[in-house]
Amino acid sequence: MLTGLGPDNGHMTTMLQADRRAASRAGAKDYQRAVELLGSGRVQAGANLMGRVAQETEDDGLRSQALFGLAEVLEQLGDLDRAYATWHGLAHKPVALRNKFDTLARRRVMALFEKHALRLSPPDFPPRLQLEITNRCNLRCVMCTRNQMDRGLGDMAFETLRRAADEWCVETGCVMALYFLGEPLLHKELERLIAYLAKAGDRAPGSATFGIQTNGMLMTRERSRALIEAGLREVSISLDGLEGDLEVIRPGASYPIIETNIHDLIDVAAEMGVDDLVVNITKLSEDFGSEETRRFLDRWQGKVSNVLLSGITKVEGNSYMSADRKIEYVMPTVHPRRRAYCRHGNRLLVYWNGDFGFCCGDVNGKLPLGNIHDRTVRDVWNSPEIQRIRDKVLAADYKDLTACQTCPNSYG
Numbered sequence: 419m420l421t422g423l424g425p426d427n428g429h430m431t432t433m434l435q436a437d438r439r440a441a442s443r444a445g446a447k448d449y450q451r452a453v454e455l456l457g458s459g460r461v462q463a464g465a466n467l468m469g470r471v472a473q474e475t476e477d478d479g480l481r482s483q484a485l486f487g488l489a490e491v492l493e494q495l496g497d498l499d500r501a502y503a504t505w506h507g508l509a510h511k512p513v514a515l516r517n518k519f520d521t522l523a524r525r526r527v528m529a530l531f532e533k534h535a536l537r538l539s540p541p542d543f544p545p546r547l548q549l550e551i552t553n554r555c556n557l558r559c560v561m562c563t564r565n566q567m568d569r570g571l572g573d574m575a576f577e578t579l580r581r582a583a584d585e586w587c588v589e590t591g592c593v594m595a596l597y598f599l600g601e602p603l604l605h606k607e608l609e610r611l612i613a614y615l616a617k618a619g620d621r622a623p624g625s626a627t628f629g630i631q632t633n634g635m636l637m638t639r640e641r642s643r644a645l646i647e648a649g650l651r652e653v654s655i656s657l658d659g660l661e662g663d664l665e666v667i668r669p670g671a672s673y674p675i676i677e678t679n680i681h682d683l684i685d686v687a688a689e690m691g692v693d694d695l696v697v698n699i700t701k702l703s704e705d706f707g708s709e710e711t712r713r714f715l716d717r718w719q720g721k722v723s724n725v726l727l728s729g730i731t732k733v734e735g736n737s738y739m740s741a742d743r744k745i746e747y748v749m750p751t752v753h754p755r756r757r758a759y760c761r762h763g764n765r766l767l768v769y770w771n772g773d774f775g776f777c778c779g780d781v782n783g784k785l786p787l788g789n790i791h792d793r794t795v796r797d798v799w800n801s802p803e804i805q806r807i808r809d810k811v812l813a814a815d816y817k818d819l820t821a822c823q824t825c826p827n828s829y830g
């Protein structure tokens with residue numbers, strides 16, 4: 419749910435304007451001409467010339483610049499596969515050899531893989547690391563896949579987070595999300611974990627992003643202050659409904675308390691002189707165009723950084739709120755369902771005990787991938803075990819993948 423990572427449609431113009439200033443290098447004249455051709459709408463001629471610059475120049479920086487620009491043209495022309503392949507090549511140079519265009523390409527690759535997942539070839543590090551800080555929760559939400567969880571309860575140890583953080587902070591484009599099937603604010607050492615991440619992130623300025631997703635019930639003024647002081651700069655609050663609805667979907671929650679906490683969080687940040695705190699509200703919605711969703715958006719848009727809508731995963735045995743605000747049970751499926759290739763596979767999970775997971779649908783950690791105390795994130799992400807899972811998912815062949823057999827996402 420962390421924002422600010424999607425493809426940037428205004429980017430090409432900005433890049434091309436900036437690139438005009440770079441036209442004094444050897445070989446840059448042709449590049450400049452290519453930019454002008456593109457700017458005047460002669461796309462094919464501009465793209466051809468840019469491709470030639472990339473092929474012929476001996477200047478690595480200019481080559482990356484031309485390839486980056488070419489990929490932007492391809493993306494705008496709708497050729498995502500070739501755009502991605504071009505950025506992918508730049509994104510995987512050894513860190514010491516990467517120039518600013520290679521780094522930008524890496525960000526694009528991470529953002530695109532997070533969006534399209536297995537439809538594209540994976541980068542060498544997950545675009546998203548999802549850490550289950552705790553799987554204890556203070557609510558019992560009717561739609562939550564936590565209802566299917568039968569693992570033991572616990573909180574992530576500092577040392578477990580440290581191992582993940584030390585890899586994450588040097589990986590451009592990887593977002594760290596601190597939640598899975600529990601309420602992060604129940605973790606007694608959350609501020610310590612955040613402080614470590616904030617410090618680790620400083621080692622890679624501008625590239626390391628992390629945030630939490632919370633139900634907001636425990637976000638008092640004091641807690642807000644402590645978390646901001648520790649270095650938290652992105653908070654997403656799962657609100658899911660207005661007063662009356664929220665309490666039905668999320669038993670144990672109180673709309674007035676969470677509403678106050680959200681306003682207090684924003685006030686506290688202002689009192690502290692922190693102007694870069696991102697506060698998102700997220701809402702699950704059965705129909706993004708429904709009256710209920712519109713009322714929700716009217717209430718919150720403009721008051722927080724972003725209001726983000728997402729669809730509901732319907733797990734048998736759970737309930738959810740329909741577009742006309744009725745609670746519907748998800749009945750067991752009677753008719754055989756057609757298996758489909760699942761669109762997940764864009765992240766690596768670390769459960770609270772350090773075990774790795776590959777998919778948020780795997781609530782009980784049934785895909786055995788080892789533990790972060792024995793293996794690195796990079797090893798696991800590039801391992802034959804994960805590749806085998808990817809291959810099977812792409813072939814919609816779930817018979818050995820226990821976690822996928824009952825998951826609604828693996829059926830069309």
Ligand SMILES: C[S@@+](CC[C@H](N)C(=O)[O-])C[C@H]1O[C@@H](n2cnc3c(N)ncnc32)[C@H](O)[C@@H]1O
Binds near residue numbers: 598729731732
């Ligand atoms: C499981 S909660 C855990 C974090 C925290 N306790 C919270 O409530 O935000 C994480 C996110 O999963 C979402 N979620 C729960 N059940 C879901 C479902 N069936 N489909 C899609 N998202 C779901 C919640 O709305 C929440 O935003």
